[in-house]
Amino acid sequence: MEPLFSPALYRQRHQFVIDFVKRNKPRKVVDLGCGECSLLKWLRFHREIEHLVGVDVNGTRVKKNMLGLAPLSAEYLQPSYHQLCVELYQGSVTQKDARLRGFDLVTSIELIEHLTLADVQRFSEVVFGYMTPVAVIVSTPNFEFNPLLPGLISRFRHSDHKFEWTRAEFRSWAQKVCLDFGYEVELTGVGQAPSGQQERVGFCSQIGVFHRLGAKDGSNVLFADDADDVSSYTLLYSVNYPSLRDNNILQRVLLSEVLCWAEKLKSRWIQEETGERDDKEGGGAACLSQQHRETEKRQTVCGAEMKSPVEQCWRAASEYEQEEVPGTNGQEQKVSATQHRCVSVPLAELWSCSPKISTLSGSLSNLRCLLMNNPRVKLSQDGWAVLVDYQDQDHEEEGCDDLEHSDYAQASHFSHSAELEDDWEADV
Numbered sequence: 001m002e003p004l005f006s007p008a009l010y011r012q013r014h015q016f017v018i019d020f021v022k023r024n025k026p027r028k029v030v031d032l033g034c035g036e037c038s039l040l041k042w043l044r045f046h047r048e049i050e051h052l053v054g055v056d057v058n059g060t061r062v063k064k065n066m067l068g069l070a071p072l073s074a075e076y077l078q079p080s081y082h083q084l085c086v087e088l089y090q091g092s093v094t095q096k097d098a099r100l101r102g103f104d105l106v107t108s109i110e111l112i113e114h115l116t117l118a119d120v121q122r123f124s125e126v127v128f129g130y131m132t133p134v135a136v137i138v139s140t141p142n143f144e145f146n147p148l149l150p151g152l153i154s155r156f157r158h159s160d161h162k163f164e165w166t167r168a169e170f171r172s173w174a175q176k177v178c179l180d181f182g183y184e185v186e187l188t189g190v191g192q193a194p195s196g197q198q199e200r201v202g203f204c205s206q207i208g209v210f211h212r213l214g215a216k217d218g219s220n221v222l223f224a225d226d227a228d229d230v231s232s233y234t235l236l237y238s239v240n241y242p243s244l245r246d247n248n249i250l251q252r253v254l255l256s257e258v259l260c261w262a263e264k265l266k267s268r269w270i271q272e273e274t275g276e277r278d279d280k281e282g283g284g285a286a287c288l289s290q291q292h293r294e295t296e297k298r299q300t301v302c303g304a305e306m307k308s309p310v311e312q313c314w315r316a317a318s319e320y321e322q323e324e325v326p327g328t329n330g331q332e333q334k335v336s337a338t339q340h341r342c343v344s345v346p347l348a349e350l351w352s353c354s355p356k357i358s359t360l361s362g363s364l365s366n367l368r369c370l371l372m373n374n375p376r377v378k379l380s381q382d383g384w385a386v387l388v389d390y391q392d393q394d395h396e397e398e399g400c401d402d403l404e405h406s407d408y409a410q411a412s413h414f415s416h417s418a419e420l421e422d423d424w425e426a427d428v
């Protein structure tokens with residue numbers, strides 16, 4: 001049988017939310033009745049969102065899907081400045097939980113029809129009266145569309161549906177919510193009827209987009225006192241995504257970039273000294289020739305008599321030689337020049353070669369400060385150059401920057417699995 005909707009209807013509902021997020025840029029979003037977490041898996045890629053929460057009464061369903069919300073390995077290897085905390089709770093939308101107050105957006109996609117009418121009233125009080133988010137998106141089946149659904153043999157689209165509203169019934173509930181709790185609503189939907197029938201039957205899924213009155217001019221709602229400070233939901237999953245705003249992560253990423261570029265420059269200098277360098281490399285090559293033009297500058301960093309980078313290394317090595325390090329027998333011992341022949345790579349060179357290093361550190365002196373406190377990097381005595389072992393040339397020259405974010409590739413994987421799991425009855 002030909003699918004009735006393309007894209008699939010559940011996908012159109014989720015896309016409706018994603019488009020809203022793109023336009024309105026909410027920072028804190030909660031999806032009520034999150035089920036298999038498929039909407040959350042899409043939302044997590046929207047950089048404006050910093051706190052993403054899912055709630056469902058069915059904890060088993062959430063647990064089965066929650067690991068799909070873990071950060072991807074690329075996000076650990078190449079973290080961005082984006083901050084994101086994801087939390088999943090088991091709980092009922094008919095009960096209050098103070099952790100869900102003050103959100104920018106609450107979504108309730110194909111949830112309310114699973115509640116009794118008495119519970120819909122509780123849902124309204126909890127969501128609009130207690131959580132008081134800036135915006136709420138509610139979607140629910142439009143009963144008037146049902147005669148157009150092929151193969152629908154029962155009255156409702158799913159055996160667990162307690163009701164399915166006509167457009168008038170949905171409008172009347174939505175208007176009452178607005179009056180009771182101070183919201184305004186726009187009624188719309190997704191899943192177009194065949195041509196000529198749209199006006200008569202409306203959308204397959206009807207959607208109400210609610211905005212809290214006064215929220216635009218910044219007036220905030222006052223929460224009631226501590227008596228309302230309840231936590232009735234059970235936390236099932238919580239994860240903080242790696243972010244460059246975390247100083248430890250920033251240090252780690254910066255260090256690996258610095259070491260990678262230092263090795264790259266070292267091997268090129270050495271190849272130049274020994275006349276072995278061929279010109280097939282990209283990236284650092286332009287940077288390197290600039291370096292040659294700037295030999296004078298390096299001399300002022302490391303010593304007036306220095307003429308080439310390799311000589312400069314010898315000087316750096318002899319500075320290093322003065323240091324005392326613990327010996328294997330626990331006693332201090334002098335490091336010999338032959339053991340620690342180093343190449344000295346000025347921070348200024350690293351700074352000009354790698355945009356990532358300059359962006360991450362902000363300024364050259366900041367870069368120096370960040371590296372000085374890091375035991376994994378050896379600096380020259382004045383702290384303005386990184387010392388790299390001369391001998392150790394096994395490091396990969398390429399690859400400082402070759403890991404690309406593949407968020408959307410992963411997202412389409414998740415979306416694909418969601419598509420496979422959905423059946424017609426459950427997700428129309």
Ligand code: SAH
Nearest residue numbers: 033034035056057058091092093109110114
């Ligand atoms: N929003 C999801 C799933 C819709 S199916 C989607 O768009 O794909 C409805 C979901 O609501 C189910 O996962 C069900 O477990 C959940 N649900 C039903 N009653 C609930 C309640 N009282 N509180 C929270 N979630 C509930």
